[in-house]
Amino acid sequence: MFAIFFELNEGLSIAWRAIKANKIRAALTMLGIFIGITAVVLMSTAIKGIENSIQSGVSTLGSDNLYIDKFAWFSNQEFWKMRNRENITMEDFKKFKELAKLPDVVVPLLYSRQTIKYGNRKIDDGVLNGSNSDFLTTTNFDFELGRFYSEIESNGSRNVVVIGNEIASKLFPRGDALDKVVKIGAVNYKIIGVLARMESLFNSPDNQIYLPIGTIFKNFASRNRGTVTIVVKARNPQMVEDTKIEAEGVMRKVRGLSHKEENDFSVNQQEALTSFFDNITIVIKIAGLFITGLSLFVGAIGIMNIMFVSVKERTKEIGLRKAIGATRRTILIQFLLESSVICIIGGLFGLIAAILLSLMLNQFFPTSIQYDVVILAIFISLLTGIFAGLAPAYTAAKMDPVEALRFE
Amino acid sequence: MNIINIEHIAKVYQVGSEEVHALRDVTLKINQNEYVAIMGPSGSGKSTLMNMLGCLDTPTSGIYDFKNVSVSEMTDNELARIRNKEIGFVFQTFNLLARSDAVHNVELPLIYAGVTSSERKERARQALIDVGLGDRMHHKPNELSGGQRQRVAIARALVTNPAIILADEPTGNLDSKTGEEIMALFHEIHERGNTIILVTHEEYIAEHALRIIRLKDGLIEKDETVEKRYIPKAKASFV
Ligand SMILES: Nc1ncnc2c1ncn2[C@@H]1O[C@H](COP(=O)(O)OP(=O)(O)O)[C@@H](O)[C@H]1O
Numbered sequence: 001m002f003a004i005f006f007e008l009n010e011g012l013s014i015a016w017r018a019i020k021a022n023k024i025r026a027a028l029t030m031l032g033i034f035i036g037i038t039a040v041v042l043m044s045t046a047i048k049g050i051e052n053s054i055q056s057g058v059s060t061l062g063s064d065n066l067y068i069d070k071f072a073w074f075s076n077q078e079f080w081k082m083r084n085r086e087n088i089t090m091e092d093f094k095k096f097k098e099l100a101k102l103p104d105v106v107v108p109l110l111y112s113r114q115t116i117k118y119g120n121r122k123i124d125d126g127v128l129n130g131s132n133s134d135f136l137t138t139t140n141f142d143f144e145l146g147r148f149y150s151e152i153e154s155n156g157s158r159n160v161v162v163i164g165n166e167i168a169s170k171l172f173p174r175g176d177a178l179d180k181v182v183k184i185g186a187v188n189y190k191i192i193g194v195l196a197r198m199e200s201l202f203n204s205p206d207n208q209i210y211l212p213i214g215t216i217f218k219n220f221a222s223r224n225r226g227t228v229t230i231v232v233k234a235r236n237p238q239m240v241e242d243t244k245i246e247a248e249g250v251m252r253k254v255r256g257l258s259h260k261e262e263n264d265f266s267v268n269q270q271e272a273l274t275s276f277f278d279n280i281t282i283v284i285k286i287a288g289l290f291i292t293g294l295s296l297f298v299g300a301i302g303i304m305n306i307m308f309v310s311v312k313e314r315t316k317e318i319g320l321r322k323a324i325g326a327t328r329r330t331i332l333i334q335f336l337l338e339s340s341v342i343c344i345i346g347g348l349f350g351l352i353a354a355i356l357l358s359l360m361l362n363q364f365f366p367t368s369i370q371y372d373v374v375i376l377a378i379f380i381s382l383l384t385g386i387f388a389g390l391a392p393a394y395t396a397a398k399m400d401p402v403e404a405l406r407f408e
Numbered sequence: 409m410n411i412i413n414i415e416h417i418a419k420v421y422q423v424g425s426e427e428v429h430a431l432r433d434v435t436l437k438i439n440q441n442e443y444v445a446i447m448g449p450s451g452s453g454k455s456t457l458m459n460m461l462g463c464l465d466t467p468t469s470g471i472y473d474f475k476n477v478s479v480s481e482m483t484d485n486e487l488a489r490i491r492n493k494e495i496g497f498v499f500q501t502f503n504l505l506a507r508s509d510a511v512h513n514v515e516l517p518l519i520y521a522g523v524t525s526s527e528r529k530e531r532a533r534q535a536l537i538d539v540g541l542g543d544r545m546h547h548k549p550n551e552l553s554g555g556q557r558q559r560v561a562i563a564r565a566l567v568t569n570p571a572i573i574l575a576d577e578p579t580g581n582l583d584s585k586t587g588e589e590i591m592a593l594f595h596e597i598h599e600r601g602n603t604i605i606l607v608t609h610e611e612y613i614a615e616h617a618l619r620i621i622r623l624k625d626g627l628i629e630k631d632e633t634v635e636k637r638y639i640p641k642a643k644a645s646f647v
């Protein structure tokens with residue numbers, strides 16, 4: 001045990017001398033691993049960032065919500081078949097709400113795409129979400145300014161809107177959106193609330209506009225024959241399954257389906273979304289791993305190459321070390337340590353570069369630095385060092401001392 | 409006490425389809441505190457014999473006992489251990505680590521002997537003082553003269569207190585005056601009780617020894633005691 005510690009310690013100091021003796025070569029060698037580790041760490045922070053933002057994006061939908069919709073979000077059912085289903089109407093919604101006993105809240109939701117204007121600024125294709133005042137309880141909204149529309153505003157189909165953070169900053173760069181009047185289509189609306197930033201990739205509330213559903217019917221009725229989504233919030237996560245079973249039964253009744261007929265609606269859940277995005281993340285991870293693995297591999301081959309040159313150049317030194325008592329194992333360990341030290345130093349620089357880069361990239365793209373990437377980077381560097389050093393170290397170890405000493 | 413006992417040793421190198429008989433049939437004994445010169449023309453097998461004696465190489469056939477232990481049956485690791493503990497090599501081309509100072513060069517064998525760093529430094533310093541380089545501890549090889557480099561190499565050979573010192577043409581790269589100083593150093597090392605085996609092709613260098621073994625074509629031509637031994641006048645070491 002002591003002997004191994006002694007050998008590692010002495011090996012390290014010999015390796016360190018060798019690295020110092022040829023700084024430029026060591027630096028060039030480090031470049032290979034530097035690039036590899038930068039790529040690996042950057043990729044892993046990017047993947048983590050994507051994962052996080054999908055997580056938060058999905059969770060803005062609320063995990064105990066069900067969405068009864070004409071279309072299934074993700075399914076193998078034929079789109080054409082679903083397209084031919086009857087739209088879900090407000091009448092359906094009202095009947096459903098009356099019959100369903102388990103839900104905490106039931107609200108309608110109707111989408112519409114419109115152009116929003118303020119002065120000479122405008123947003124094409126803004127997504128309007130029409131619902132009623134209970135809609136708020138199905139979300140996890142925070143407000144930067146103002147409030148959500150009230151029951152009175154909702155029932156009265158008032159021309160009031162709550163806007164997402166991104167929309168607010170596009171139309172009102174100075175942050176003075178509250179109480180301003182925007183034009184949607186041909187009608188003026190008063191902004192009564194601005195949501196706090198939500199930061200999510202999918203269907204982000206940051207880019208949405210919320211207003212009473214009656215207002216949509218009132219102002220866009222002729223142009224919009226959309227289908228209503230019935231949002232059902234379970235009382236708690238444990239009751240989601242029961243609520244879902246009840247919702248399906250109630251909805252079949254509402255639609256007047258006989259036993260033989262298939263559902264002409266779909267009950268969607270965040271779970272479907274989560275698993276869909278899980279699959280996407282897995283694909284990104286595999287692709288990312290492959291690409292960065294490739295760059296690491298190229299780096300490792302470079303290191304191996306230089307280590308071979310280094311062994312060749314130091315043939316005489318190896319011969320001498322053997323002549324004065326170095327065993328094969330000692331020589332093997334010495335060169336393995338040399339390439340490992342080079343890789344770990346290069347890897348640490350790569351790690352620093354990756355952290356700086358990911359902080360910079362964070363402004364355009366969600367990245368997330370985890371503490372475990374530090375351990376990951378060092379571990380991968382060490383492995384690469386051993387992998388790249390093994391063949392050259394073995395060549396050195398098995399040299400014949402007489403031949404090596406004669407080498408010129 | 410007998411240190412080296414070799415009987416009917418042969419070494420054959422295979423070069424392509426041709427066999428080169430570097431040593432054919434060599435038998436000799438070397439005892440403690442002997443001072444032996446191995447002489448012979450170029451290609452006569454001196455270095456081959458030296459590598460054999462130094463456990464760097466194993467014979468193709470024959471018996472080699474080092475301190476009554478058979479070397480022919482030793483593993484690589486055991487050979488490395490013998491080289492480390494029992495043998496001090498001095499080479500014609502010094503073979504110092506170019507980027508390390510004198511102390512580090514001298515302590516090298518002690519690293520492989522598992523000696524701790526502080527003791528290594530202490531013993532390396534003492535060995536350097538012994539060879540007259542007390543004031544050159546931290547000079548790198550390129551900051552030393554040829555003679556001084558060879559002294560560092562000799563200090564490195566002495567630092568482990570080996571049973572024998574093996575020197576292959578140690579003065580071959582030095583001018584005659586410096587060579588003479590190195591021979592004076594060997595003389596004193598021998599006086600202190602060490603065993604020295606020296607390879608040379610120069611008669612006057614060989615006459616510093618007590619015994620001369622003459623090789624020719626891989627065979628011992630003559631094994632003689634030196635009648636008129638040359639005692640170096642130069643005094644350039646042990647303070
Ligand atoms: N590794 C080797 N491979 C092939 N032939 C060798 C090898 N080493 C030595 N020889 C041959 O063995 C003979 C003796 O060589 P050596 O012992 O170096 O002679 P010396 O040191 O007396 O000049 C020479 O003919 C040389 O060419």
Ligand SMILES: [Mg+2]
Nearest residue numbers: 454455456576
């Ligand atoms: Mg020779």
